[in-house]
Amino acid sequence: MFLRCVKIGTFHQKGDLMKFSAALAVVLLIVAGQSCKDLGTPVPTPTAPPAPFNPGPQSFANDIHPILLANCATPGCHSGSTPSSGFNQSTYAGVRAGGVNYGTNVVIAGDSTNSGIMKELRGTGIVGRMPFGGPYAATGLPDTMIVKIGLWIQQGALNN
Secondary structure: OOHHHOOOOOOOOHHHHHHHHHHHHHHHHHHHHHOOOOOOOOOOOOOOOOOOOOOOOOOHHHHHHHHHHHHOOOOOOOOOOOOHHHOOOOOHHHHHHOEOOOEHHHOOOOOOOOOHHHHHHHOOOOOOOOOOOOOOOOOOOOHHHHHHHHHHHHOOOOOO
16 A cells, blocks of 8 residues: 555655665564564463362361461460460360350351351451461461361361
């Protein structure tokens, strides 16, 4: 289209033709560059959906207590002689005894939905999403950890 507007043979000097050729080359490079944009690496389509998270039976000693010790029963929080809210999570007895906010309803065996600990971990409880400190203070515990605790409660919250 651009070329139709230019009459061949109207260039008075050889330099004019070279300027026109150079300008035309720049325009063509710009147009060609616009049509060759990098669209990135295509995302592969998964061949099968990921398997659902199913950790199976939960053990307080092997699965739940390590989560609590690393993220909740830490110095200045839910451990020691004066645990926060009177809720000592450093032992099974302390977890089942509960604390000021929920009492023994902090863990209701067979009912993770109404257990206070689950409400706090999900951020729907009395004090807001726990934990307040540690590596997950900004994001909350990973869902896999919360699900494990919920499963343990659903499975009877046993001292196993």
